[in-house]
Amino acid sequence: MNLKEFSRKLGLSQTTVSRALSGYPEVKTETRERVAEAARKYGYHPNRSAIGLATGRAGAIGIVFRGGSEFGPHTSEFMGGLGTRLEEDGIDMLLSTVVSREAELQTYRRLAASKRVDAVILHSPTVEDDRIAFLTQLGLPFIMHGRTKSDLPYHFMDIDNFGAIKQATGYLADLGHSRIAFINGQKGRTFAEHRDQGFRAAHMERGLTVDETLLGNGEFTDEMGFRLMAGFLELKEQPTAVIAGSMMSALGAMRAVRTAGLKLGDDISLIAHDDVFPYISADNMVPTVSTTRSSIRAAGLRIGEMLHDIMDGKDDGYFNDV
Amino acid sequence: MNLKEFSRKLGLSQTTVSRALSGYPEVKTETRERVAEAARKYGYHPNRSAIGLATGRAGAIGIVFRGGSEFGPHTSEFMGGLGTRLEEDGIDMLLSTVVSREAELQTYRRLAASKRVDAVILHSPTVEDDRIAFLTQLGLPFIMHGRTKSDLPYHFMDIDNFGAIKQATGYLADLGHSRIAFINGQKGRTFAEHRDQGFRAAHMERGLTVDETLLGNGEFTDEMGFRLMAGFLELKEQPTAVIAGSMMSALGAMRAVRTAGLKLGDDISLIAHDDVFPYISADNMVPTVSTTRSSIRAAGLRIGEMLHDIMDGKDDGYFNDV
DNA sequence: GTTGAAATCGATAACGCTTTCAAATGATGC
DNA sequence: GCATCATTTGAAAGCGTTATCGATTTCAAC
Numbered sequence: 001m002n003l004k005e006f007s008r009k010l011g012l013s014q015t016t017v018s019r020a021l022s023g024y025p026e027v028k029t030e031t032r033e034r035v036a037e038a039a040r041k042y043g044y045h046p047n048r049s050a051i052g053l054a055t056g057r058a059g060a061i062g063i064v065f066r067g068g069s070e071f072g073p074h075t076s077e078f079m080g081g082l083g084t085r086l087e088e089d090g091i092d093m094l095l096s097t098v099v100s101r102e103a104e105l106q107t108y109r110r111l112a113a114s115k116r117v118d119a120v121i122l123h124s125p126t127v128e129d130d131r132i133a134f135l136t137q138l139g140l141p142f143i144m145h146g147r148t149k150s151d152l153p154y155h156f157m158d159i160d161n162f163g164a165i166k167q168a169t170g171y172l173a174d175l176g177h178s179r180i181a182f183i184n185g186q187k188g189r190t191f192a193e194h195r196d197q198g199f200r201a202a203h204m205e206r207g208l209t210v211d212e213t214l215l216g217n218g219e220f221t222d223e224m225g226f227r228l229m230a231g232f233l234e235l236k237e238q239p240t241a242v243i244a245g246s247m248m249s250a251l252g253a254m255r256a257v258r259t260a261g262l263k264l265g266d267d268i269s270l271i272a273h274d275d276v277f278p279y280i281s282a283d284n285m286v287p288t289v290s291t292t293r294s295s296i297r298a299a300g301l302r303i304g305e306m307l308h309d310i311m312d313g314k315d316d317g318y319f320n321d322v
Numbered sequence: 323m324n325l326k327e328f329s330r331k332l333g334l335s336q337t338t339v340s341r342a343l344s345g346y347p348e349v350k351t352e353t354r355e356r357v358a359e360a361a362r363k364y365g366y367h368p369n370r371s372a373i374g375l376a377t378g379r380a381g382a383i384g385i386v387f388r389g390g391s392e393f394g395p396h397t398s399e400f401m402g403g404l405g406t407r408l409e410e411d412g413i414d415m416l417l418s419t420v421v422s423r424e425a426e427l428q429t430y431r432r433l434a435a436s437k438r439v440d441a442v443i444l445h446s447p448t449v450e451d452d453r454i455a456f457l458t459q460l461g462l463p464f465i466m467h468g469r470t471k472s473d474l475p476y477h478f479m480d481i482d483n484f485g486a487i488k489q490a491t492g493y494l495a496d497l498g499h500s501r502i503a504f505i506n507g508q509k510g511r512t513f514a515e516h517r518d519q520g521f522r523a524a525h526m527e528r529g530l531t532v533d534e535t536l537l538g539n540g541e542f543t544d545e546m547g548f549r550l551m552a553g554f555l556e557l558k559e560q561p562t563a564v565i566a567g568s569m570m571s572a573l574g575a576m577r578a579v580r581t582a583g584l585k586l587g588d589d590i591s592l593i594a595h596d597d598v599f600p601y602i603s604a605d606n607m608v609p610t611v612s613t614t615r616s617s618i619r620a621a622g623l624r625i626g627e628m629l630h631d632i633m634d635g636k637d638d639g640y641f642n643d644v
Numbered sequence: 645g646t647t648g649a650a651a652t653c654g655a656t657a658a659c660g661c662t663t664t665c666a667a668a669t670g671a672t673g674c
Numbered sequence: 675g676c677a678t679c680a681t682t683t684g685a686a687a688g689c690g691t692t693a694t695c696g697a698t699t700t701c702a703a704c
Contacts, residue, residue: 050690052371083419097405
């Protein structure tokens, strides 16, 4: 059923019905209710393509994933939060999977040119992220989940990675640990750099020196956690504590500790910093202090909120931390 | 830039350009190439809303997630595979998150009525799944990932859950185990029922009887794996082997075994059946036999393939296993 | 009663594409 | 050369909305 037919059923013009449905003020309350009622009854929903063509807005936002492998549990949680918020405004989420960074940019270009989305969300930023310049130049609005260095102003939403790791490190140091290992994220990623700085800051504040051999970078996988931890344990001077950057690397690190015949909690203390995983219980880290959870789901909700405002034209006031 | 402007630049009519770009045969090869070249050069991409309006096709498929919590690693892998395939046809994936089954159906109604998607993908089927009837009646094409009981014909894509668990169970039984525990998925889910049948079939073939107290159902979480396993270990007659339905429940089960002071591999054998998780190494299950991986990513690819055909009108021949 | 402003409503022109049908061009056979 | 047919191009009519005006109704105030 289309507007024409639907409005004829109501004995009203298309214009009035359209206005009633879109919440414009110049329609009598009584009329509006009658229209809404009929829409429910007949199950009328305006054709989204037609709306898009007439308004120039797609009513959707885009997210591009690279390799599909970025599609981990962090992402899942994030999407859940984001989707919940966007649902309220009737905005859909368009997903694209892509193989390279080059292809990612091409996708943005396509999405923008074909007007499939009104904005995109960027994730997994690197320290120098060319997407900012690209999208700015393209004129496609975006919000970055995370942060990067940029001369251009841009919207972003980030958590305090620096503070979280600084706090965790400080906690261990205050317990008397002087040899603390750190399994950090991939080198080049902004959050990893920030965490690194937090790690160092905690040391500096206490007059401790950082042993560079106790620092490791890599993906947040079980595998990488194992490899890095195993490496630390082979050092002449083993660490007495370790901070894992995610639940996954913590699992791997635990395995390495076990394999080495050591006991977690007694021989080595472990702190896992991560966002909430509903399907992995923190109890899995039994002899462990798990700190600083910053629900990534909440971040999704918040970005949804920002998106809403940006699409409404309220384009300012978001160039800062949350 | 729109078609009008773009075609003027080329000195051709909109008709010809449109045809050239959409691959219609009645356009000279030379002309087609000239158009393609110019499209690249100027970055012209047809407005998707306009195409949708003119053709009646949305160029997108929809997937609805409930609660956002269904959005686990299985899903991630699946989406990766699916997206890769759809990309080729320029079809996008539309995600919706929703809170209840009722809301899910409403979403399908909206997506269909507003012509936002051409088809949807159903996942996590229950034994009696009302979505089949609903969507059939709605006239919205769909493919179910998994299977359900239904009088109506429907497209689906499933793996051999029965066979996988039967094989795993048989393997353990042939090693001499007679008390095998089974941590299965949620009761009511089709795949869980199929797996249950496989478990029983393996016993039956060998003249073994199934001890119902060694069967457990629940979500595939670490937590649930722990709880069920801990329960099994409190029985007078403990199991000597256990099959975990997923990596997550296996992790929980391992924890329960450790907590009980037992040693995996010596006191208890464990088989984890699951699809490939790129970010959890199977090594984490050290003393474990991990069998039967059926890449869920491949399932995504396959469904993308089916979708392609269905949208092309080749609507038959898919009512069977793959 | 009039009148003028405010509140409602409607006719119609976009929006950017596809597609039908007609026209033009090119090739072929005699 | 010319009729015939195949090949290639174009003009114009939709597709289902929104948005811009203009028209009508309502109603309080004179």
